Amino acid sequence: MEGARWPYGSWRRGQRELAEAVAETVRDGGLLVVNAPTGFGKTAAVAYGLVEGGAERVLWVVRTVNEIDPVVRELKAMGARFTFLFSARRSCPLLRPGEGEGLTGEEFWANCRLARLRGACPFYSNLRSVGPGEVWEYVMGHYSIHATRLAADLARHLGVCPFFALRGLLDESRFVVATYPYLFRRDIFEGVMDPYSYEDFVVVVDEAHSLMWAHTLLESRITLADVEAAVAEVRAHEPGATAAIEALEALRSSLSRWRPGRDPVEVDKSSLEAVLGQAEVIVDLAESIHERKMAEALASGSASVSVRSPTYRVASWISLAREEWAFIFAQREGDRVYYTATPVDPAVVAREPLERARAAVLMSGTIPSSGFVEELLGVGRERRVFDAEIHVGAQAPRSSVFTVVATDVTTRYSERSGRMYSRIAEYIAAAARAAPGAKLVVYPSYEVLEAVVERLPVTLDVLVEGRGTRLEEARSRVIENPELVINAVAGGKLVEGVEFSDHEGRNLLHTVIVVGIPYPQPDALTRRHLAELSKRLGGRKARFYAYDVSATVKVRQALGRARRSPGDRAFYLLLDRRYIRRRIRDLLRLPFDELVSSPGELEALAPTIRGLLAPAQEAGAG
DSSP: OOOOOOOSSSOOTTHHHHHHHHHHHHHHTOEEEEEOOTTSOHHHHHHHHHHHTTOSOEEEEESSGGGHHHHHHHHHHHTOOEEEEOOHHHHOSSSOTTTTTTOOHHHHHHHHHHHHHTTOOHHHHGGGTSOHHHHHHHHHHOSOOOHHHHHHHIIIIIOSOHHHHHHTTGGGOSEEEEETHHHHOHHHHHHHHTTOOGGGOEEEETTGGGGGGGGGGGOEEEEHHHHHHHHHHHHHHOTTOHHHHHHHHHHHHHHHHOOOOSSOEEEOGGGGHHHHTTHHHHHHHHHHHHHHHHHHHHHTTOSOOOOOOHHHHHHHHHHHHTSTTOEEEEEEETTEEEEEEEOOOTHHHHHHHHHHSSEEEEEESOOOOTHHHHHTSOOOSOEEEEEHHHHHOOSSOGGGEEEEEESSOOOOGGGOOHHHHHHHHHHHHHHHHHSOSEEEEEESSHHHHHHHHTTSOTTSOEEEOOTTOOHHHHHHHHHHOTTOEEEEETTSTTTSSOOOBOTTOOBOEEEEEEESOOOOOSSHHHHHHHHHHHHHHOHHHHHIIIIIIHHHHHHHHHHGGGOSSTTOOEEEEEEOGGGGSHHHHHHHTOOOOEEESSHHHHHTTHHHHHHHHHHHHHHHHO
């Protein structure tokens, strides 16, 4: 394997120490928890340390496809051999635009498998004449470091399936950069990484604070419409499958009786025993029906190989729901009623791969504590901690951040009212007048967001996050209007991992306003999550992680949008009196500069806020 090449002229403060800690962890086969802010240079230092420590095979996982790019950029600069993997469905060149939408992962792979077996995918067939060496040269010589663009160009210019072409580089690559499911979904890991096992990899988990919610990686949903379609499909294709039809009818009847509100309601699994007990029969039936429909589609000569099978979808849900660790919840979304099957303990998903890996590095700028690996994730292996602030000191001067807490407002459930929402809106308007530049306002839920936004002055130019909001749309709006007020939900797509920067990479966002504290909804899902954690951790510690830690991690992620490099300056406004509680302050690791009790008191601080942010605005204008 190749050696490491540090691609920069010098080391930033703390990078060399981090690289040495990573190398030692690899040699010892331990687990390293890295807590360092954005702009520290974690990615380069960790990659260098992995090679120096002798890691022969690394699986580096990130939350989203966009987060593959910065890792690939550093690996290219170091001259390391790598490949990357993300959703095969998303990169499939055989599917026409829109065809993959609505397909489950299981449906896609069933389609893909049959198309390959029957020789109906020319992109897969072309891999016989385009070897790994040619693919590797194309990847390394490509002008772009964007994973999605590079994958599309593999199909366009080499005529090969992007997923299998990149998968074909696995044996010769030191680094495999992939999205979370390739590590934390055992079925995906085993299906893609074979013949390698967890023990063959040193694993790196980027944005590791997200593992607090690792259990959602196994979440699966079905709607009443899915079950009704499955019943009709089985009746049409397998009318003699009486037991399966009766089981699906029981599931349909169960779903149709629910009239839940927006909050989830837990479903007693014993009430679904009729269908859960028929899991194997329904799975076999679904595969048979799907293969028959696929064969018919291929025989028709159609260019499309996208076949939807509601029975296949429902069968996959049943297989998950019958697991001992899975719980079922009924919920309504618009006019649709659906059942969600999910684990509620993150250790179910995270423990095995992190314990079995040759070594592990968990990195983030908002790791809640070193203890969360052992306590919340249930990982018992020896660990060490590298905390940048403790090891090398603060990366930016204290004077570069100004934090204000409003003590006369709250989003506590018992105090929510139209009057309270109007008061919060007044604070946001006052902050918009006091702070130059774009503002990010983060809410604990869509309910609070909607209630406050409708009370904001019409003179403010606002962007409101919705289900269809795209990151590029938000970035473009900020560039077009430097005073834009972005309204988003904690933990959502406009808060986690996104950068609001101009075409030269300069940060355009220096003000973050957090409305309330994003505690989880007090619903059946939260109660079950708390109950299952309490079995392992006890009630007090379970509440600490489920409420205080999860909420403050989301707040720290939101605040981090304004600090993307050590030279950035930031104004933070925290709109909830509960922030002054000692345990919340300790978890945020953030000194408070001013406490205010009216929007007028906030506006009186405008000269201080403008003086702080003026250099950042001038840099952006330049």
